[in-house]
Amino acid sequence: MEYFGDKKIKGRDTQYRLKQNVASFCAFDRWVPGTYVYSEDAAFADPTIAWSDLVNQIIKNSTIAVTRRIASGQLKASPKGGMFTPGQIAKVSGDVFQMLVGVVLWNACVIHNATTIASGVEGPIYAILTLGDNYDLRTLLDEEGAAQLTTLQRELALHDTQLAYSTPDFVVIDISGMNPEIQAHFNEMLTNLNPDNQSKLSYSKAMLRGRIRPQEITAALGLKTSIRSDRMYQLLFEANAWKFIWRAAFNLSPSKYYAIYSEDYGAAPAKLQSVEFGSVDIQSNKADKAINGVFPTQRPSDLIATLNTILTGVTPTPPGRSSGPVLSLFDE
Numbered sequence: 001m002e003y004f005g006d007k008k009i010k011g012r013d014t015q016y017r018l019k020q021n022v023a024s025f026c027a028f029d030r031w032v033p034g035t036y037v038y039s040e041d042a043a044f045a046d047p048t049i050a051w052s053d054l055v056n057q058i059i060k061n062s063t064i065a066v067t068r069r070i071a072s073g074q075l076k077a078s079p080k081g082g083m084f085t086p087g088q089i090a091k092v093s094g095d096v097f098q099m100l101v102g103v104v105l106w107n108a109c110v111i112h113n114a115t116t117i118a119s120g121v122e123g124p125i126y127a128i129l130t131l132g133d134n135y136d137l138r139t140l141l142d143e144e145g146a147a148q149l150t151t152l153q154r155e156l157a158l159h160d161t162q163l164a165y166s167t168p169d170f171v172v173i174d175i176s177g178m179n180p181e182i183q184a185h186f187n188e189m190l191t192n193l194n195p196d197n198q199s200k201l202s203y204s205k206a207m208l209r210g211r212i213r214p215q216e217i218t219a220a221l222g223l224k225t226s227i228r229s230d231r232m233y234q235l236l237f238e239a240n241a242w243k244f245i246w247r248a249a250f251n252l253s254p255s256k257y258y259a260i261y262s263e264d265y266g267a268a269p270a271k272l273q274s275v276e277f278g279s280v281d282i283q284s285n286k287a288d289k290a291i292n293g294v295f296p297t298q299r300p301s302d303l304i305a306t307l308n309t310i311l312t313g314v315t316p317t318p319p320g321r322s323s324g325p326v327l328s329l330f331d332e
Contacts (some may be wrong), residue, residue: 020092027058028193034104039098054170056095081090102201108304127173127186129205135167145214152249165241168220226263235259239290243277256292260276269294
């Protein structure tokens with residue numbers, strides 16, 4: 001934490017700089033949401049705690065830290081009063097939400113893999129990758145896949161056009177054919193958000209650089225903290241561009257694309273599931289949805305159930321009914 005009020009930042013009125021990586025570690029130094037069995041603080045890791053409460057804890061902790069440091073003379077008091085601007089809070093909240101979603105997906109995938117291995121029945125082993133903004137998909141692909149995508153981009157350039165696509169927040173990779181060291185890396189539970197684990201979430205994709213065949217990318221996940229009617233097109237654009245790449249560059253059936261969101265403001269996200277994927281040569285007998293599933297998530301337990309649906313196609317059954325296999329991330 002440092003005082004920033006003396007520094008001129010165009011378009012901002014920042015008084016105190018909030019380092020979200022440090023704040024995240026302070027809030028989740030011994031537990032992460034959803035890891036009920038593995039946590040030293042099981043009550044706090046309860047998977048039914050709302051995302052909003054989890055994210056707000058970081059803002060509360062940071063506000064307390066600033067107050068104490070001002071009182072002890074370690075920080076200059078802002079002459080304008082206040083702690084963090086609404087813009088800061090919104091930015092940090094969004095980034096922290098994405099990190100928490102990432103760690104819950106990672107751990108849920110670890111449990112899914114462990115269940116698959118323990119069953120003795122041969123099945124795919126998956127990894128969840130956080131891609132980040134403006135990630136070049138060619139970086140992840142093997143030599144053939146990267147060359148195919150480059151060829152498509154060059155052919156489009158000949159017609160004075162270009163391939164514009166936004167990167168999904170997360171991708172699901174089938175790593176069944178990878179060496180044991182790589183599988184072990186992605187099958188390790190993350191029980192806190194220390195700097196090493198934060199780096200693991202952000203940079204594990206580097207381990208798979210240049211190794212992935214397009215068909216091993218089984219699904220893409222687009223995440224939105226909130227959805228308004230005028231923002232739904234962003235998910236549709238991302239899904240359509242994603243699937244276009246599979247058909248036009250790789251000549252493959254597209255990988256699945258799913259949308260996950262926390263809040264909706266007057267929007268009807270379910271409508272996204274009925275929009276056809278638009279292709280330059282689409283035929284009715286090859287019709288496909290742009291977005292294969294739209295999932296709201298209010299808490300980690302929702303997200304765990306969502307990943308189960310994506311990986312197995314089995315929708316968890318409400319209590320009181322018989323159900324198929326589900327993830328047991330927080331079973332005792």
